[in-house]
Every structure is written in structure tokens, then in C-alpha cells.
Amino acid sequence: xxxxxxxxxxxxxxxxxxxxxxxxxxxxxxxxxxxxxxxxxxxxxxxxxxxxxxxxxxxxxxxxxxxxxxxxxxxxxxxxxxxxxxxxxxxxxxxxxxxxxxxxxxxxxxxxxxxxxxxxxxxxxxxxxxxxxxxxxxxxxxxxxxxxxxxxxxxxxxxxxxxxxxxxxxxxxxxxxxxxxxxxxxxxxxxxxxxxxxxxxxxxxxxxxxxxxxxxxxxxxxxxxxxxxxxxxxxxxxx
Amino acid sequence: xxxxxxxxxxxxxxxxxxxxxxxxxxxxxxxxxxxxxxxxxxxxxxxxxxxxxxxxxxxxxxxxxxxxxxxxxxxxxxxxxxxxxxxxxxxxxxxxxxxxxxxxxxxxxxxxxxxxxxxxxxxxxxxxxxxxxxxxxxxxxxxxxxxxxxxxxxxxxxxxxxxxxxxxxxxxxxxxxxxxxxxxxxxxxxxxxxxxxxxxxxxxxxxxxxxxxxxxxxxxxxxxxxxxxxxxxxxxxxxxxxxxxxxxxxxxxxxxxxxxxxxxxxxxxxxxxxxxxxxxxxxxxxxxxxxxxx
Numbered sequence: 001x002x003x004x005x006x007x008x009x010x011x012x013x014x015x016x017x018x019x020x021x022x023x024x025x026x027x028x029x030x031x032x033x034x035x036x037x038x039x040x041x042x043x044x045x046x047x048x049x050x051x052x053x054x055x056x057x058x059x060x061x062x063x064x065x066x067x068x069x070x071x072x073x074x075x076x077x078x079x080x081x082x083x084x085x086x087x088x089x090x091x092x093x094x095x096x097x098x099x100x101x102x103x104x105x106x107x108x109x110x111x112x113x114x115x116x117x118x119x120x121x122x123x124x125x126x127x128x129x130x131x132x133x134x135x136x137x138x139x140x141x142x143x144x145x146x147x148x149x150x151x152x153x154x155x156x157x158x159x160x161x162x163x164x165x166x167x168x169x170x171x172x173x174x175x176x177x178x179x180x181x182x183x184x185x186x187x188x189x190x191x192x193x194x195x196x197x198x199x200x201x202x203x204x205x206x207x208x209x210x211x212x213x214x215x216x217x218x219x220x221x222x223x224x225x226x227x228x229x230x231x232x233x234x235x236x237x238x239x
Numbered sequence: 240x241x242x243x244x245x246x247x248x249x250x251x252x253x254x255x256x257x258x259x260x261x262x263x264x265x266x267x268x269x270x271x272x273x274x275x276x277x278x279x280x281x282x283x284x285x286x287x288x289x290x291x292x293x294x295x296x297x298x299x300x301x302x303x304x305x306x307x308x309x310x311x312x313x314x315x316x317x318x319x320x321x322x323x324x325x326x327x328x329x330x331x332x333x334x335x336x337x338x339x340x341x342x343x344x345x346x347x348x349x350x351x352x353x354x355x356x357x358x359x360x361x362x363x364x365x366x367x368x369x370x371x372x373x374x375x376x377x378x379x380x381x382x383x384x385x386x387x388x389x390x391x392x393x394x395x396x397x398x399x400x401x402x403x404x405x406x407x408x409x410x411x412x413x414x415x416x417x418x419x420x421x422x423x424x425x426x427x428x429x430x431x432x433x434x435x436x437x438x439x440x441x442x443x444x445x446x447x448x449x450x451x452x453x454x455x456x457x458x459x460x461x462x463x464x465x466x467x468x469x470x471x472x473x474x475x476x477x478x479x480x481x482x483x484x485x486x487x488x489x490x491x492x493x494x495x496x497x498x499x500x501x502x503x504x505x506x507x508x509x510x511x512x513x514x515x516x517x518x519x520x521x522x523x524x525x526x527x528x529x530x531x532x533x
Binding site: 003004007010011014015073076077078079080081082083084085086087088 | 292294312313316317321323325327328329330331332336339340341343344345346383
């Protein structure tokens with residue numbers, strides 16, 4: 001797993017377009033939200049900004065990058081070559097997505113820390129960490145599933161749009177409008193309960209027990225994504 | 240020497256819906272031999288190889304590699320090197336990085352410098368894979384397949400795209416592997432390579448073997464030919480022959496030396512000139528063409 005992860009890290013830093021669109025842009029967008037936090041806080045809350053920042057990084061830095069990476073490696077038969085070795089399927093997939101996952105986690109940690117310094121620290125840091133990890137797991141799972149029907153890196157620009165834009169839209173909807181109305185619809189949509197968890201964690205004032213119940217829909221999406229990935233994921237291009 | 244075959248295929252079947260890609264195929268590959276798996280287009284060679292390599296599962300039948308299921312990657316792959324038909328390297332990695340990565344994943348001990356030396360890519364070590372020529376990529380393929388001198392090596396069209404010198408170098412490296420006791424499974428469209436190097440050959444057509452054996456056993460199944468032109472005034476031939484569409488005579492024989500001696504003696508005695516005389520033993524090409532018409 002680690003040799004594969006290292007080779008992926010090398011390739012990330014050699015591919016300028018991947019670096020800019022998947023890693024630099026989310027940070028720039030997040031920086032804009034933080035810079036304008038007073039404006040966005042009047043729309044929702046500081047917790048809403050934290051949620052949107054999280055999903056921006058996870059959607060474009062993690063989800064879209066993992067789909068593009070897996071589709072590219074499949075298209076040039078690199079996946080097939082890796083499977084010709086003694087490495088297990090789980091080891092191969094983990095190695096391929098580990099760098100983008102670690103980079104996303106570092107980005108989120110840095111951005112959240114900066115955000116915490118600017119307007120104020122989150123109410124419950126432990127709960128925030130749980131929310132971030134659950135969101136990352138969900139987006140990774142959705143990335144594996146999406147890669148199953150993505151034929152090429154170019155095709156990934158299209159196939160990743162629904163989930164990328166969808167989770168950010170849901171995060172905005174939940175972050176701005178709250179969950180007093182259409183509660184279960186908002187919580188069951190991908191990103192909905194994770195957003196509520198982040199908002200609760202940042203804004204504070206909500207019991208940890210209640211908040212942890214919101215983990216269930218997010219983890220449910222992880223399970224759904226893994227089932228879809230095992231159904232659709234291909235190791236070789238269609239002949 | 241162990242009598243257990245390295246590869247044991249028994250009544251292998253592979254179907255895609257109603258299409259039977261491999262039908263009831265059985266064969267063994269013994270330790271240390273070079274076995275060539277040949278066949279017509281669409282015969283099922285690639286599917287068979289992929290099952291033996293552990294890339295896909297059979298519909299029915301049994302396949303054992305080193306006595307284990309080839310799907311048990313952890314048990315089998317450290318002992319096996321695979322040269323894929325198509326290059327599958329990441330274009331942004333260098334030659335050295337690619338070999339180092341695949342080498343680590345094989346779990347065999349070796350050095351990048353040694354295998355790059357085997358394929359004459361040492362001076363390209365720092366070059367990105369995207370900048371390599373087709374022949375250089377094939378050499379890189381071979382390097383990763385022989386990393387750590389595996390006990391079993393699959394070579395799928397190994398010399399496609401290689402110049403003559405590179406081909407010679409590749410076969411020299413294969414010979415070194417065989418001297419170390421490695422078993423080789425070869426697929427190739429260059430029949431002369433199989434004819435020169437294979438200990439045994441399996442000829443597939445429409446999903447099953449039509450012929451299997453040594454080159455001598457395979458070519459023995461078809462007669463050798465003697466072909467020549469005759470002047471119109473020539474007397475009757477001493478051997479049974481037939482005139483072809485281009486006017487030449489064709490004699491088919493399982494006793495090439497004896498019949499050629501008889502024909503040449505007759506031509507000398509009757510002062511007959513045999514125009515454009517050509518003869519030779521049956522080649523693998525002839526056997527191949529014969530199964531294609533069956």
C-alpha cells in the first residue's frame with residue numbers, strides 16, 4: 001500500500017492541472033468564505049461556513065480527485081498492472097486514494113484552525129473531528145462508486161458534478177435553513193446530517209448524544225457507497 | 240526435480256452468456272519448460288492466460304499454479320512475473336520509479352539497476368514513461384516481469400514493437416532465466432519464435448486445443464513439400480504429385496530426404512531441369528494454417 005501511495009503523491013505534484021483544480025481552488029474558495037465570514041454568518045451561522053468549507057474541500061479536493069485518479073489509472077491499464085503483483089485489491093485502492101485523503105484532511109485541519117482563530121474556536125472540537133472523519137469516509141465511498149461508471153479522466157469532469165454540486169447545495173440548504181422543516185429529508189440527503197453535525201459542533205449548545213445520532217445517516221451513505229462501488233467498480237476498461 | 244506441474248489446467252471452461260470462450264481445456268506446464276500458447280484470433284488464449292494469471296475466474300474447471308489457486312494472490316504472485324500484452328504504466332512516473340514500485344509490490348529481492356541493465360534502459364532511468372518509445376515501453380514491461388527472477392514468467396507478445404537487437408537481448412535474458420530454472424509461458428504471433436524456443440506448444444482454435452506437443456510432434460502431423468517447375472517435354476515423374484494453379488508441381492511427403500533424393504536422381508538421369516526448386520520440412524506456419532481451416 002505505501003509504495004503505491006508514494007507513487008501517487010509523486011504524480012499529484014507532477015500534474016499541474018490536478019494540483020490547481022483539486023487542491024488550490026478549494027483552498028482559495030474556502031479562504032474567500034473565511035474572509036467574508038461576517039456576511040455568510042448572517043445567512044446561516046459560523047457553523048454553516050465550517051460545513052461549506054468542509055464540503056468544498058471534500059467535494060473537489062477529495063471526491064473529484066479520487067474519481068479522476070481511479071478512472072485515469074484504469075484507462076492506462078495501470079490498475080491492471082498493479083493487480084498483476086502480489087498487492088491485494090484493498091491495498092491497491094487504499095494506496096491510490098491515501099494521498100488525496102491525507103491532503104484533504106490536512107487542508108480541512110488547517111482551514112478549520114485558521115477559521116477558528118478568525119471568528120472564534122468551535123464549541124465542541126471532538127464532535128467536529130468526528131463529523132469531518134465521517135464526511136471524508138462518505139465522500140471517499142461515493143468516489144469509489146462514481147469511479148465505477150467513469151470511463152476516463154475527461155468523463156470524470158461530468159460524472160462528478162452531481163455529487164460535488166449536490167453535497168454543497170445540501171450543505172448550504174441545511175446550513176442556512178436549518179432542519180426544523182423537512183427534517184428527515186434534509187438529514188437523509190448526502191451531506192445533510194453531516195452538515196447538521198458540523199453546525200452543532202461549531203456553534204455548540206447541543207448535546208453530544210443528540211449530535212452523535214446524526215452520524216447514522218452519514219455512515220449509512222458510506223455503506224450505500226461501498227455497496228455501489230462493489231457492484232460497479234471495474235479494474236479494466238470495457239472492451 | 241519435482242514432478243508436480245507448475246501449471247495444471249483441468250477441464251477449464253469460460254463462458255460469457257451463450258458464448259463459450261474456452262471449452263473443456265486441459266493441459267499442464269512442467270517446471271523449467273518454455274510452453275508456447277498459440278492460436279488463431281479469438282481462440283481464447285488471452286482468456287485462458289488471464290484465468291491462469293488469476294485476473295479472472297473460470298466458469299468451471301480447475302486451475303492450479305504451484306499447487307494453489309491462482310486467485311490466491313498473496314501465495315502465488317511473489318513467485319510469478321507477468322508481462323502484459325499492453326503496457327500499463329503511469330505516464331508521469333519515471334522508468335526507475337516504475338520499476339521500483341512494481342518491484343516492491345512483487346515482494347521479491349532485486350535491484351532496479353540490475354533489471355534496467357538487463358533491458359538496456361539504464362540511461363533512461365530518469366525519463367518519464369510518457370517519453371519512451373513503444374519498444375522502450377515493452378522493454379520496461381519485460382523488466383518489471385523479470386524483477387527478482389520469478390519462478391514462473393508469463394510473456395504475452397513480448398517482442399512486439401522491438402527491433403532485432405532488442406529481441407535478441409530479450410531472448411538472451413529469457414535464456415538466463417531458464418538456466419536459473421524459471422518456467423516460461425509464452426504467447427506470440429511470431430511463430431518462428433515459438434518454433435525455435437518452445438519445448439512444447441499448445442495450439443488453440445475456437446476455445447480448445449486442436450494440437451499440443453513438441454514442435455517435432457506437431458509438424459510431423461503434416462507432410463513436407465517439394466515444389467518445382469517442369470518443362471513441357473519432361474517424362475513422367477517418379478513420384479506422385481499434383482500441378483498447382485501457377486503451373487508448378489507439388490509433391491507432399493513424409494519422407495522428405497528419400498523422396499528428394501529420388502527426384503533429383505530422376506532429373507539428373509533424364510537431363511530435366513527442375514525450375515525454382517524449393518523444399519523444406521513442415522513449419523509451424525503450415526500446422527497453424529491447417530487448424531485454421533478445420
